[in-house]
Amino acid sequence: MYYTIGEISKIINVSVHTLRFYAKEGLMPFVERNKSGIRMFKDEDFEPLFMIEYLKKSGMSIKEIREFMNWCMQGDETIGKRLNMFREQQKKVEDQIKELQTTLDLIKLKCWYYETAKVAGTCSVHKALKPADIPKDILEFKESMEKIYFNRQL
Known part of the structure; x- marks a missing residue:
């Protein structure tokens, strides 16, 4: 199932503005876009979105979160770094x-x-x-x- 940014915003209780900021900062390389360029979130995107929020709440910088998300996208070779x-x-x-x-x-x-x-x-x-x-x-x-x-x- 796919969700728009507005729908995902309500589900995870994070503002649309914040989600757009995360995207601009490169924290959501996993999010797909449709033919019109609209971000479309999948069920499996919930976990990384919650992870971003909790890492932020823990005091981790945007730069560090971006690095972590990039390591996740790289796969198992970055397990030690993570x-x-x-x-x-x-x-x-x-x-x-x-x-x-x-x-x-x-x-x-x-x-x-x-x-x-x-x-x-x-x-x-x-x-x-x-x-x-x-x-x-x-x-x-x-x-x-x-x-x-x-x-x-x-």
């Missing part, structure tokens, strides 16, 4: 996840901080708290951040 690219991207995404987890933990700490202050009516309440008064996960994060901060200060 594997290496994914290993590198996996490491980058894992690092992003760690950074986001730290950010989330900091936000949780601040939510606890201000919830506690709101109940007490003052931020000064924290000066009187003992470690046993602080939730374990909050305390562990707070201590890890203090350790990082003070180690950098030395």
Whole structure:
């Protein structure tokens, strides 16, 4: 079955403008055109289109995605290159996840901080708290951040 750019856009939830941009950037060498020059997408085009979107979401550049798509078109001789690219991207995404987890933990700490202050009516309440008064996960994060901060200060 064939799909127009408008139909595929709705199915994969990517704008027509974005799909045209991808085509202009050489990310979709697999897409066929009909006699009138209109792009016609096939069922087997879904996987590479989703791959492009997720690689983009992972922070991969258009240039890198284009290179990957070209390697796919070249066939099995580029399996090693593709594997290496994914290993590198996996490491980058894992690092992003760690950074986001730290950010989330900091936000949780601040939510606890201000919830506690709101109940007490003052931020000064924290000066009187003992470690046993602080939730374990909050305390562990707070201590890890203090350790990082003070180690950098030395």
